[in-house]
Amino acid sequence: MTKLLSKNAKNRTPVLELKNIVKTYTLGTTTFNALDSVSFAIYPGEFVSITGPSGSGKSTLMHIIGLLDNPTSGQILLEGQDISHFKEEALAKTRNITLGFVFQQFNLLAKTSATENVALPLLYSDVPKNDRNKLALEMLTKVGLADKAPNTPAQLSGGQQQRVAIARALVNNPIIILADEPTGNLDSKSGAEIIKLFHHLHEDEGRTIVLVTHDMDLAKQAQRIIIIRDGKISSK
Amino acid sequence: MLKPSLNDLINSSFKSILKNKGRTALTSLGIIIGVTSVILLTSIGNGLQIYINQQFESLGSNTVFVAPGKIFNDKGGFNNNESGRFISTSFTQDDVTALKRSIKNTTIVPVTISQVEVKSNKITKNDVTIVGSTYQYAASANYLPSSGNGRTFNKEEEDKKANVIVLGHTLAKDLFPSGSALGKKVIVKGKTMKVIGVLDKKGGSFGGPDVDQYGFAPIGIIFDFVGNQKINQMLIKTQDKTDVPQTKIDITKVLLKKYDKDAFTVFDSSQLLSSINAIIGTLTIALSGIAAISLVVGGIGIMNIMLVTVTERTREIGLRKAIGAYPRAILIQFLIEAIILSSIGGVVGILLGALGTWGISQFFPAQITVGSISIAFGVSFAVGVIFGVAPARKASMLSPIEALRYE
Known part of the structure; x- marks a missing residue:
């Protein structure tokens, strides 16, 4: 491990590394470990899927990878930097710069144009106002929706909405794209197109993608599968 | 940032x-x-x-009023419940003479009010307020007829108790619905009087006295109507408004010799205005x-x-x-x-x-x-x-x- 993290092997520095992550929930008098000493690393340009049955700790793990939740103990290294001690505001800033989220429910703002939806993360960044719409349009072009830029979510199909959401995840040029059941709300054809888009982003742009799903068939689309069961990694 | x-x-x-x-x-x-x-x-x-x-500015800021009773309370507001509120002292010609003697360079205008029946050849109005005063009153209170509407009575008419009257705008209209009242005769409490002036519309002030309904006549005539020489209030015009404070003190001094301090009020428009x-x-x-x-x-x-x-x-x-x-x-x-x-x-x-x-x-x-x-x-x-x-x-x-x- 130390060898992998040495400065001479820059290209092999994990973009994200979890070390002995424990997340404990207390329900009344009983405590239980949703995550029990989870360690793994994700390397630049990897397409990794995290899968497991419901209640396995998959969601908890995703929240910790997404910097939305703090672990009870353990270390999170983001591009080699320990961010375990980051407070809410610093975490928000880190999410804004380094992560791109894709959700099952798309989570687009209603009555708001595709362009404005895509530009939303830039509102919280240092990108000057004049560049935001230009960048958003670039991303919409990348996902093949340049002609839908002025449309609101209600005027788009489910698959198109998810592509707008992917454009939004890309607009801040994140180091990891974190997709949580991205095809869960789509028919199989639209779902396949979304996965194709992920493959394109991975292969042609070298994006690092983490796909969280309960669907083993979908998980198999990734380069590498991390299976979690009862809060422990059972295979990686 | x-x-x-x-x-x-x-x-x-x-x-x-x-x-x-x-x-x-x-x-x-x-x-x-x-x-x-x-x-x-x-x-x-x-x-x-x-x-x-x-409205107060039109009265002039160099006017001092003397009225019966205690109008203001000690805090400068109107007196609602303190003693003296309802005392209806009246002043006399002697008071006017006394004031004239001790206070120089002022015009002292006594005012007396009576409510009488007024008739024109067709119409009769009851309880019309007639203000009796001296010839200086109209100028002091700004009740001068505008040009073309006649004039107010002069000193000679006042001294002679001439049977002349100036009518308020509404009163003139009521008594003479068609045509001008100017020059016509009215019968006031049995006495025939000539209308020598009609005032412009002044407007009533929120339920207060409506001067448009008033008539104005020489004070001597009103004394005859009511059968006594009681004066209801006095207006004292000073040369300049800077004289007002001293004049008030002087008037008070004179009146205190005869009346209790709560029996009368000496005030100026600014005092009334601020209240x-x-x-x-x-x-x-x-x-x-x-x-x-x-x-x-x-x-x-x-x-x-x-x-x-x-x-x-x-x-x-x-x-x-x-x-x-x-x-x-x-x-x-x-x-x-x-x-x-x-x-x-x-x-x-x-x-x-x-x-x-x-x-x-x-x-x-x-x-x-x-x-x-x-x-x-x-x-x-x-x-x-x-x-x-x-x-x-x-x-x-x-x-x-x-x-x-x-x-």
């Missing part, structure tokens, strides 16, 4: 508000009503004050205060809608937090939305209040004040801040995980 910038936040708040135009209008309605009523009431109070001040202004001011504040209660109700309406909005937009808040909004950015966004809602109400209320003031001013003195506009806007802004904080805090404290999971 604040990210997003305030400009961006205001922009996105405006967008959110405009997505729900109907709701925005209804939410602002409470503030609109509150601000409109505050503006209208202060405009009326202010207009009233200006109107009354103008009336104090009353109108208090009334305006009290009424505006009542109207301001609706601003609080409006504020609660805004808080209610903002709480609903925060719940409705839980997923949006979760998303914004996930993609990098820190709690303070969310807090400020929702606070700004509340402030915009209440400020829209404030601006619309100010416009409606201005429009209403204009409408009222067509038939009642009303004048909008810059003060009331700025206070109304300030208060509606503050209402937005006060009632927006709780919902905005609630929004900012949502956990992104819980918020994203919210159905």
Whole structure:
């Protein structure tokens, strides 16, 4: 491990590394470990899927990878930097710069144009106002929706909405794209197109993608599968 | 540095508000009503004050009044319950003579009032107020007929107790419905008198004495009507308004020799004016205060809608937090939305209040004040801040995980 993290092997520095992550929930008098000493690393340009049955700790793990939740103990290294001690505001800033989220429910703002939806993360960044719409349009072009830029979510199909959401995840040029059941709300054809888009982003742009799903068939689309069961990694 | 910038936040708040135009209008309605009523009431109070001040200015600031009874209390307001309120002292010719002797360089005008029957050849009016005074009265009280409408009586007519009368505008109209009253004869308590002047319309002052209904005649005639020589009040004109304070002291000194201190009041128009202004001011504040209660109700309406909005937009808040909004950015966004809602109400209320003031001013003195506009806007802004904080805090404290999971 130390060898992998040495400065001479820059290209092999994990973009994200979890070390002995424990997340404990207390329900009344009983405590239980949703995550029990989870360690793994994700390397630049990897397409990794995290899968497991419901209640396995998959969601908890995703929240910790997404910097939305703090672990009870353990270390999170983001591009080699320990961010375990980051407070809410610093975490928000880190999410804004380094992560791109894709959700099952798309989570687009209603009555708001595709362009404005895509530009939303830039509102919280240092990108000057004049560049935001230009960048958003670039991303919409990348996902093949340049002609839908002025449309609101209600005027788009489910698959198109998810592509707008992917454009939004890309607009801040994140180091990891974190997709949580991205095809869960789509028919199989639209779902396949979304996965194709992920493959394109991975292969042609070298994006690092983490796909969280309960669907083993979908998980198999990734380069590498991390299976979690009862809060422990059972295979990686 | 604040990210997003305030400009961006205001922009996105405006967008959110405009997505729900109907709701925005209804939410602002409470503030609109509150601000409109505050503006209208202060405009009326202010207009009233200006109107009354103008009326007093026409009397002249160099006039000292002597009236029976204790009119003012010790605090400068009107005397409502202290002793002396209802004493109806009357003065005599001796008092006038005494005052004339001891106070130089002034014009002393005695006034006596009686209510009598007045007849023209066709019409009879009962209980008409006839003001009896000296020839200087009309000039002192600003009751001179305008050119073409005759004149007031002169010193000679006063001394001779000539049977001449000046009629108020309405009285003249009532007695002579067709044609001018000028030069006609009227019978006042059995005595035939010639109308030598008709006054222009002065307007009644809010239930107070309406001089348009009055007649004006030499004081000697009124003494004959009532059968005594009692003087109801006196006007003392000084050369200059700087003489007023000393004149008041001198008059008081003279009258105290004969009367108890609570039996009469010596005052000038500024004193009366400040008492009336104090009353109108208090009334305006009290009424505006009542109207301001609706601003609080409006504020609660805004808080209610903002709480609903925060719940409705839980997923949006979760998303914004996930993609990098820190709690303070969310807090400020929702606070700004509340402030915009209440400020829209404030601006619309100010416009409606201005429009209403204009409408009222067509038939009642009303004048909008810059003060009331700025206070109304300030208060509606503050209402937005006060009632927006709780919902905005609630929004900012949502956990992104819980918020994203919210159905």
